[in-house]
Amino acid sequence: MTDGLVSWSVARRAAREAADSLPVVSVPLAAAVGAVLAEPLVATTALPPADAAHVDGWAVSGPGPWDVVPGPVDHLGDGCAVEVSAGGVLPFGADSVLRADHALVLDEGRTGRLHVGDPASGRLAPHAGYVEPGSDVRPRGEEAAAGEMLLQAGGVVTPAVTALAAAAGLDTLPVVRPPDVAIVVPEKGRDALGPMLPGWIAWAGGRAFPPVRVLGGLDELVDTIDDANSDVIVVTGATSTSDDVHRAVARLSGRWVVDGVAVRPGTASSLAVLPDGRRVVSLPEAPLGAVAGVLTLLVPLLAVLRGELGADESRTEECVLAADVPPGLVDSEGWVRLVPVQRRRTSLVPSATPLPHDGPAALRGIALADGLAVVAHGAGARGTGVLVLPLP
Structure with missing residues (x-):
């Protein structure tokens, strides 16, 4: 051989x-994680599909103070407020969101009245019934319009990609098997x-x-x-x-x-x-x-x-050797050596330190290593550059 x-x-x-x-297969979102997206990811609906809260707080309608109503509600009447979470769809009639850390609920009725103020001190703001219209509201379609390409094909499907696909109205994804x-x-x-x-x-x-x-x-x-x-x-x-x-x-x-x-x-x-x-x-x-x-x-x-x-090429990293690579058992001309290393990123260019126990039958070296340095014939001096293949 x-x-x-x-x-x-x-x-x-x-x-x-x-x-x-x-071949390309269509799989449920959870099963697509780790596979490669075979076709562009296109939104089937606007993102967000309706006006949504940008932060945790209160959806308010019109000027305040506002009557607090229990949620969730589909329609918010003028002068009313309902609690919302970041990303939550706003009810029809809401025109802004009052942040939770700027909101003060006082017991002025059966369910309380919402004011602009400091909840920690209980102090009301000078304009306790005013929130700038549109404040902390994510308008419908702000992130993407229906039919817009969200991701190109070829990338690895991550859990975040499946969340984006679900929000875009998809239940399956086309991936390379x-x-x-x-x-x-x-x-x-x-x-x-x-x-x-x-x-x-x-x-x-x-x-x-x-x-x-x-x-x-x-x-x-x-x-x-x-x-x-x-x-x-x-x-x-x-x-x-x-x-x-x-x-x-x-x-x-x-x-x-x-x-x-x-x-x-x-x-x-x-x-x-x-x-x-x-x-x-x-x-x-x-x-x-x-x-x-x-x-x-x-x-x-x-x-x-x-x-x-x-x-496999994109995962590699250029490093500088932090120490000399020990001589190998065989130094045949033109041969490459793969040496277990540990990388450190304390400067613009990461360093790689060769590890002991680098013989063919050794396990300790690769158990401690986070990469294998590709050392060409005659190379391996401290301070020289090497390509490092990552280890899992």
Whole structure:
């Protein structure tokens, strides 16, 4: 496998080019969170759909003092007031909102009378019955008119986006279907990758199935990959000398897009495409090597499948090394090293401090790290710039 190594940057580009966006589906708002919006979000109604309160306080009609009426009400008579919350629809007849911290209710009747004043001291304002017309009122359509585009396609749907969609009169959203990912773990003793990968896949925008452990040999591995009802199959446990995954892909008539990467750790990371379009990502058995393979191949692949083009690039950050990167075990010319770092943002340019325990089989380094620095051959001196890939 080592004869076909490609550079780290070429491997990431090949992973992006090995996929297209998955089909568009319409899903309920809650189910759309985390997916990519496939079509522009357009308001079906004005926002707000009616005049609304800008702040907590009292909706008032005409000059005061005002008679307090219990709410909610659809119509507010002249000289009356009803309590409202920020964002609440104002009743017909209300012409302004008196802020709660400027409102003073005095017991001058069965339900009280509302004045302009200081509720803390009980003092009335010089003009205790006057509020500027339109004060703290959000007019109908202030945020958007019916038919106006609120968001362009291509962004990730957040909880706030679903709230905006609901306010705009929508119950569903068109999104790119998130990719389904099967995880296959050949049994080789204590498994550290099976518990880790579902969280990484979710962070990258995929939907991970529970890991499947293969206890037998090549035949069982072939059957497990062949039976996986997913867009991507992640197989762990690859080494530079092991060819079980290669034999399995060959028996399934797949082709290798990336057959090893000139990176340390993560050299054995590979990507194949099966005849039916499913992708197989083979990850090294060493934990840090597997993480390197996830960031090198799986993250850009899932980004394209879920319709978030360029997402893996936009997450990167330019940093300055706060210390020298320790020499690696292998310093082959042209190879990239991925080094666990912790970032600090105490200046305009964030700094990245290399962490110990950065060997391929080490877990402490990545457990403490918030990113992997991409260190080119011959680089890694303190004060030099590096690209940092974020960790979840």
